[in-house]
Amino acid sequence: xxxxxxxxxxxxxxxxxxxxxxxxxxxxxNLLEVVGILKSYGVVLDAYSTNLVYVADHQFLVLFPFxxxxxxxxxxxxxxxxLWHDRINFxxxxxxxxxxxxxxxxxxxxxxxxxxxxxxxxxxxxxKTKGNWLVQGLNLLSSEFLLEQVRQxxxxxxxxxxxxxxxxxxxxxxxxxxxxxxxxxxxxxDYIQAGLVAAANQPITYxxxxxxxxxxxxxxxxxLTFLPDxxxxxxxxxxxxxxxxxxxxxxxxxxxxxxxxxxxxxxGALYADPIxxxxxxxxxxxxxxxxxxxxxxxxxxxxxxxxRGESDLxxxxxxxxxKSMFCVxxxxxxxxxxxxxxxxxxxxxxxxQHYLEGWLDRLxxxxxxxxxxxxxxxxxx
Amino acid sequence: MLSLLIWIPILTAILVCLCPPQHVAxxxxxxxxxxxxxxxxxMLLVFQFDPISILPQFxxxxxxxxxxxxTYRLSLDGLSLPLVALxxxxxxxxxxxxxxxxxxxxxxxxxxxxxxxxxxxxFLAHNLLLFFIFYEVELIPLYLLIAIWGGxxxxxxATKFLIxxxxxxxxxxxxxxxxxxxxxxxxxxxxxxxxxHLPLTQQALIMGxxxxxxxxxxxxxxxxxxxxxxxxxxxxxxxVLLAGVLLKLGTYGLLRFGLGLLPDAWALFAPWxxxxxxxxxxxxxxxxxxQKDMKKMVAYSSIGHMGFILLACAANTPLSLxxxxxxxxxxxxxxxxxFVLVGVVYSKTGSRDLEVLRGLLNPERxxxxxxxLMIWGxxxxxxxxxxxxxxxxxxxxxxxxxxxxxxxxxxxxxxxLTSVYFLxxxxxxxxxxxxxxxxxxxxxxxxxxxxVEWRDRAPALLLAILIVVFGLQPHWVLRWSESSTTAxxxxxxxxxxxxxxTAPILPRVPAI
Numbered sequence: 001x002x003x004x005x006x007x008x009x010x011x012x013x014x015x016x017x018x019x020x021x022x023x024x025x026x027x028x029x030n031l032l033e034v035v036g037i038l039k040s041y042g043v044v045l046d047a048y049s050t051n052l053v054y055v056a057d058h059q060f061l062v063l064f065p066f067x068x069x070x071x072x073x074x075x076x077x078x079x080x081x082x083l084w085h086d087r088i089n090f091x092x093x094x095x096x097x098x099x100x101x102x103x104x105x106x107x108x109x110x111x112x113x114x115x116x117x118x119x120x121x122x123x124x125x126x127x128k129t130k131g132n133w134l135v136q137g138l139n140l141l142s143s144e145f146l147l148e149q150v151r152q153x154x155x156x157x158x159x160x161x162x163x164x165x166x167x168x169x170x171x172x173x174x175x176x177x178x179x180x181x182x183x184x185x186x187x188x189x190d191y192i193q194a195g196l197v198a199a200a201n202q203p204i205t206y207x208x209x210x211x212x213x214x215x216x217x218x219x220x221x222x223x224l225t226f227l228p229d230x231x232x233x234x235x236x237x238x239x240x241x242x243x244x245x246x247x248x249x250x251x252x253x254x255x256x257x258x259x260x261x262x263x264x265x266x267x268g269a270l271y272a273d274p275i276x277x278x279x280x281x282x283x284x285x286x287x288x289x290x291x292x293x294x295x296x297x298x299x300x301x302x303x304x305x306x307x308r309g310e311s312d313l314x315x316x317x318x319x320x321x322x323k324s325m326f327c328v329x330x331x332x333x334x335x336x337x338x339x340x341x342x343x344x345x346x347x348x349x350x351x352x353q354h355y356l357e358g359w360l361d362r363l364x365x366x367x368x369x370x371x372x373x374x375x376x377x378x379x380x381x
Numbered sequence: 382m383l384s385l386l387i388w389i390p391i392l393t394a395i396l397v398c399l400c401p402p403q404h405v406a407x408x409x410x411x412x413x414x415x416x417x418x419x420x421x422x423x424m425l426l427v428f429q430f431d432p433i434s435i436l437p438q439f440x441x442x443x444x445x446x447x448x449x450x451x452t453y454r455l456s457l458d459g460l461s462l463p464l465v466a467l468x469x470x471x472x473x474x475x476x477x478x479x480x481x482x483x484x485x486x487x488x489x490x491x492x493x494x495x496x497x498x499x500x501x502x503x504f505l506a507h508n509l510l511l512f513f514i515f516y517e518v519e520l521i522p523l524y525l526l527i528a529i530w531g532g533x534x535x536x537x538x539a540t541k542f543l544i545x546x547x548x549x550x551x552x553x554x555x556x557x558x559x560x561x562x563x564x565x566x567x568x569x570x571x572x573x574x575x576x577x578h579l580p581l582t583q584q585a586l587i588m589g590x591x592x593x594x595x596x597x598x599x600x601x602x603x604x605x606x607x608x609x610x611x612x613x614x615x616x617x618x619x620x621v622l623l624a625g626v627l628l629k630l631g632t633y634g635l636l637r638f639g640l641g642l643l644p645d646a647w648a649l650f651a652p653w654x655x656x657x658x659x660x661x662x663x664x665x666x667x668x669x670x671x672q673k674d675m676k677k678m679v680a681y682s683s684i685g686h687m688g689f690i691l692l693a694c695a696a697n698t699p700l701s702l703x704x705x706x707x708x709x710x711x712x713x714x715x716x717x718x719x720f721v722l723v724g725v726v727y728s729k730t731g732s733r734d735l736e737v738l739r740g741l742l743n744p745e746r747x748x749x750x751x752x753x754l755m756i757w758g759x760x761x762x763x764x765x766x767x768x769x770x771x772x773x774x775x776x777x778x779x780x781x782x783x784x785x786x787x788x789x790x791x792x793x794x795x796x797x798l799t800s801v802y803f804l805x806x807x808x809x810x811x812x813x814x815x816x817x818x819x820x821x822x823x824x825x826x827x828x829x830x831x832x833v834e835w836r837d838r839a840p841a842l843l844l845a846i847l848i849v850v851f852g853l854q855p856h857w858v859l860r861w862s863e864s865s866t867t868a869x870x871x872x873x874x875x876x877x878x879x880x881x882x883t884a885p886i887l888p889r890v891p892a893i
Contacts, residue, residue, distance in 0.1 A: 248814070274826050275815050278744035307829045312745040319826070370824040378827060 008353075010360040013368070017356060018341050022330040023363075024323050026185040027374050029302070033320035034188055034327055035177040036299030041321065042170030043294040044287070045163045048093035052160030056153045060208045061128045061146060063135070089286035093159070096283075099237045101155045103262065106233035107224050108158055108204065112151045117217070121150040124208055124215040154217055157206040162230035165202065169195035174296070185327060193331035200227035235332055239325060240362065242267035245282040269325045270366040274318040288314035291321070323371050333359050382426065383439050383455040386419050386465065387502045390472075394494035397487055408490040409483075412476045416497060420469035430462060432860050435868035437507060437572070445511075450561060450568040455505040459865025460636060463706060463858055464504045464629055467713045471625040472497040474840045475618035478721055480728075489530060492522035493618070500626055504633060509557040509569040512638075516553065516630060520546050523619070523627065531614040538607075538614035545597050545607040552594035553634070556587045560642065563587075574642055584646035591639050592650070598631030599687045601657060602664045612680035617724025620676065624683050624716035629709045632690045636705065640694060640869055647697065654695035655781070655788040661688030663791065666798035670805065675726065675733040678806055679719045682762060685795050686712050692785070692792050693777040701780030702866035703859060704773060710851070710858055711761075711773035718758040718844040725751050725837050726810070729830050730817040735809045739816035748833055752811040754841045759803035761848045764796050768852035 008014065013023060024030055051071055058072060059065045067074050069082065069090045081087055111117055125146050129135045139146050173191050176182045182191060203225055206218035218224060244267050250257045259265065277284045292313055295303075303309070303316050334341060338355055339348035393415035400407040430438060437456030445453045457465065476493060483489050495518065502515030520543070528539035561569055564577035579587070597604040608628075612620050640647045665685030672678040686708070693705035726741065727733050729748060742752035761768035764775075774796055782789040819828040851858055 273814070275740075275743060275746055308746070308832050311832060312829065315745045315826075367826075370826060373824065373827055378823075 008357055010357075010364060013360055014353065014356045017330070017334065018352075020186055020342070022185045022189045023326045023368060024185055024330070024371055025374060029375055030323055031183070031185055031188070032298065032302060034185065034324040035174055035182065036296045036302070037291065037317060037320040038170040038324050039174035039296050040291040040294035040299075041324070042167045042174065044088065044290045045167035045170065047088045048090065049160045049163035049167055051088075051090045052093050052097065052156045052163070056157035056160060056206065057208060060153060060210070061125065061149060089290050092283050092286035092290065093163075095286070096234075096238050097152070097155045097159045099241070099243055100159060100233055101152055102243070103237040103241050103265075104233070105236050107229035108154070108218075108233065111218065111222050111224060112154055116222070117154075118147065120215070120217050120219075121147055124210065124217060125150065127210045127213065127215060150217065154206050157218070158204050158224075158230050159234070161204055162226065162234055165195070165199045165226060188327050189330045189334065192328055193335045196227060196231060196331060196335055200225065202226040204229055231332070232336075235329065238268055239270050239329060240268040241265040242269065242272065245272075245276065245279075245284070247279055247282060248273070248276045266365055269322065270329060270363065270368070272318075272322070272367075274315050274322065274367075277314045277318045284318055285314065288317045288321070291317050319371075322367050326368065326371055329363075382422065383441055383457060383505050385422055386469075386505065387455075387498045389415050389419050389422075390494040390498040390501070394491040394498070397491045397494065400487055402487070405486060406481070408486040409476065409479065409481070412490040412494055413473065415494065416469060416473040416476055419497070419501070420466070420473055423466045423469050426457060427462065427466065427861065430457065430861060432459065433864055435459075435864045440507070449510065450566075450570075451510040452508045452568065452570055454508040454511060454570055455502075456507045457505060459862035460633070460706060460869070461504040462861050463710045464626075464633060465501055467629070467710055468497060468500045468504065468626045471621055471713060471717050474717060474721065474844065475621045477840050478618045478621065478724065479616075483530065485529070489526070492526050493622075495519070495522045496526075496622060496627075500630065503630055507571040509560070509571060509574065509638070511569070512634075513550070513554055513557060516634075517550050519627065520550065523623070526619045527611055527615045530616050530619070533614075534610070535614045538610040541607045542611045545600075545604070549594045549597035552590045556590035556594060556638075559583075559587050559590070571637075571641075579643070581645050581649065584643045585649060588639060588643045588646035588650055591635065591643070592654075595631040595634040595639070598634070599628055599691070600631070600684060601688070601691065602661045602684065605661075605665075605684050608684065609677050609680040612720075613674060613676050617720060617727070620720040620724070621717045624680070624720055625713040628683065628687060629713060632687065632694070632705065632709055635691070636694055636702070636869065640697065651695045651697060652785065655692055655785040658688045658692035658695060659788045659791040661685065661691065662795035663798070666795045666802065669802040670798065672802070673735045675723045675735060675806060675810065676720070678735075678802055679716065679723060682719075682799065682802065683712070683716050685799065686716075686762070688795065689774060689777050689792060692781050692788060696781035696784040696789075697870055698780045698784060699867040699870065700776060701784070702869055703863055704776030704778075704780045706862045706866055707855065707859060708773040708777055711769040714844050714848050714851070715758060715762045715770055718754070718841055718848065719762065721841045721844065722751055722755045722758060725833065725841070728837075729833060732818050735806065737816070737818055738810045740811070740813045741815065741817075742811040743815040746830060747815050748830070750838055751833060751841070754838075754845050755811060756807055757845050757848070759807055761852070763800040763803055766852075767849065769848045769855070770852070772852055772855040
């Protein structure tokens, strides 16, 4: 008989999704945290996106890109602010880009290994290194080095384009919330899902201009689009797999703390332990530090009323961020479901059940159970 | 002037008792002011003190019970001056560290003030019976402070402390009585007894009683077992006082009365004392390594570090005795800091267990400044250059090495072991992922430790700063004691020549 398998241990979450709810409980505080943090994330993503695209377009094969975080505006004042660390931590954007590059997946990864891309990249490389005998010689000695750099620059550009879309979604979501149009967590999920669907087929392209000549690296003809080639690989790489953060896990291979199987990595945003946030140099610290500058007042005041007030602000931001990422993940899960989740067809229901069980199997060890705790649960404990 | 240091706390204790019960903050504020005042007077005395003179200064003498040979005779010298200042400072810290909601505040602060007066009196007394009275005065208040405001096994720990210290008192009283009886003098005045000379056998018997009596107080192995229990059960302010000041009564007593009055017996016992010091140091350090309770570890560390003072006293050179005094100050500040920090950790996490606590240096959810200060404190305790612990231990070892090279080298192993157990502590409790006892089922990332206020940090910061200041400028402490400690091993004839005392000069054999 084609009925959903109710004995599945995480079936409660599946039922919640089937009823149009999100993985995150719908509470007023959760809504405030999620929308507020997505607003600051939107601002930060805007800056990250601009810089990633700038690096891809204007720092093409610059082997010592000292001023890559300056977006072309190099001045003594800006250098002073940079050295004083009064700036956005663009290193976090690069961390995400490298995580995507390393884990791969999706059409972009396949395309960057194709002969078509290699040929295009070769042209651009030759144009860039023309007259530079030293680099040409080095390229002969290590022919993959520059090519790999170009692949990385392609990821810079692709992630920049992806975050451009996401930034707009989050900022307009915040505006809708401010206008009273968003009042529940499922509405947040629906809004994000609608944004993802609207941008799903937006082309991902990349070209550089060298000596006033345009060199296509990812032409529109490659057929790469927003959802399958950047969004899904991004979710897989950054939300799920991630990379172990220095100082939180032993990198000693003999300690066997890090799996040799890349696919089994569980260090992504949905799994990351928020407690080490604040530790020097680790990616979550960089992002939370950036977001803390752009917190909307209502969220800042909400944090100030909690037990430690300002002193553990970045950990609280991280926890809110994880809640918001479960909303984005909900939107992705619902959006990619094989059939509408409210289908009445038993075959489709079973397919959906298996599909959702697959996701929840992966989320079983994430922070999903932690984000279920509401303020009432905490007060009761 | 010196009487003020004793009577201000006692009168304040009476005032505290008279405070209206509804005035909750009154006893604490009164105590802070009173101890602050005595500290101010002590500082005034410091600046008026003549560091060159080896004679007691600011002397006060009033007849009390002549038939008993008891005179109210107070004076200050380079041996007692740093300890009087340390007592005032650490009592102030102890009062400040006390919880604002401490139950029965009037009794609590009254007892603290009496302890302060008793300890100051003992350091200032220049009459043996008067010293004994002050020495005993702090016993009952401390017993009550542990028995009433202590932990779950406070009754056991307080009784153990009482029995040990009472025996210590009996032995010391017996030794003092024997000293007066055998010398045939009718007074217990220190300067009078200092010029008497007893046969070696009699000196040795009295010395034996003093060694056990003060050995319990210091404490030296095997008379130490009351200390870890007392520390574990005592509240943080009491631990600060106990380790910072009260233990120093033992080493002060040994120096003042053992070395000062019985030099021949001291010379006879010295090699054994040095070996005893080694045993205390190594035993204290090794036992500290095995501890799972942070407070117990610091308590055993104290046993080890007090052994350094015994080594320096046994060596009996001008430099080693100077080191002994400086080590008392150093240990007072460092152990005070460590106990304050352990107290903050316990009050915020509810645990001192090295098997439970982890990662308290966590920058957002942990106790980062407390952890930083703890690392600071253990570095000082392990003798890190630039801190007071380095200077004191260096002087102790440098002064003791020519006399007892083997024992000194073995004691230096103790310094290495200090690094071992304190690194274990720091590594387990402060490094790694944050872990504290939390309610069952609750995700650890949702548990939030209470905020550490600046008032919790302030006393630790003050002590940490002093540890570095005196580590960089040890002379600011040493200069007050140098003449007095040198005089301790000089013959009374030399002392008389230098300072022309009025007391009759009797021949006396130099110690070494």
